Structure formats: C-alpha cells, structure tokens
Amino acid sequence: MRHFSMRFRGILRSNDAQRLGGWLSDAHRxxxxxxQRFIRTLRRHIDAVRNALTERWSNGQTEGLIDRLETLKRAKYGRASTELLRARMLPLRVPTEHIL
Known part of the structure; x- marks a missing residue:
C-alpha cells in the first residue's frame, strides 16, 4: 500500500495526469x-481528479471557510443566531482614521 501511496503522491506533486491512468490500473489490480475502494471512488470523480492535476485553480480556500462555518454551526448545535455566526465569521471592523 505504501508503494501505491507514494506513486500517487508523486503524480499529485508533479501534476502529471498522463501517469494517472497507469497508476489507477495497477492499484486496482x-x-x-x-x-481498490479508493480507486473506485476516484473513478467516479475522474474528471475532478484530472482537473485537480491539470488546472492551476483551486477552491481550497473556499472549502476551508465553509468547513470553518460548519464547525461553528456544529459547536452551537443550531442554537446560534445568524448575528452570532456573523460576528464570529467576519473580522472586526478597524476604524480607518487613527485617534491620537
């Protein structure tokens, strides 16, 4: 398993979508x-996997913010008002002019 994991890591780091097909076949066999379960899951989302290897764009930052919001919601068990969630998610407003 380590061998397949390291090969997959190499494919991800090199962004080489050409090697993905061979790796999928080898790992599935x-x-x-x-x-084998991991390969079945990857094949269901093969377009997204190939795009992740070939495109320079990522939605990782957006997903991180969504995860943060979901964590906050779970911490409050649905009891938090939208105002409380907004206060925890938005940065503090800093005055634009400094008082000396």
Whole structure:
C-alpha cells in the first residue's frame, strides 16, 4: 500500500495526469481492498481528479471557510443566531482614521 501511496503522491506533486491512468490500473489490480475502494471512488470523480492535476485553480480556500462555518454551526448545535455566526465569521471592523 505504501508503494501505491507514494506513486500517487508523486503524480499529485508533479501534476502529471498522463501517469494517472497507469497508476489507477495497477492499484486496482492489487490485492489491497482499501486501495481498490479508493480507486473506485476516484473513478467516479475522474474528471475532478484530472482537473485537480491539470488546472492551476483551486477552491481550497473556499472549502476551508465553509468547513470553518460548519464547525461553528456544529459547536452551537443550531442554537446560534445568524448575528452570532456573523460576528464570529467576519473580522472586526478597524476604524480607518487613527485617534491620537
């Protein structure tokens, strides 16, 4: 499993979508059940995987903010008002003029 994981990591780091097909075939033929499940999941989302390798754009920052908001909502168990969530999510407003 380590061998397949390291190969996959190399494909991700090199952004080489050409090597992805061979890796998928090799990993699927392995006798490792967890790897076969992972390959089935990747194949269901193969367009997104290829785009992640070939495109320079990422929605990682957006996903991080969404995860943060969901964590806050879970922490409040639905009892937080929208005002409280807004106060926790938005930065503090700093006055534009300094008082000396």
């Amino acid at each position: 392995s006798a490792i059940y967890a790897m």
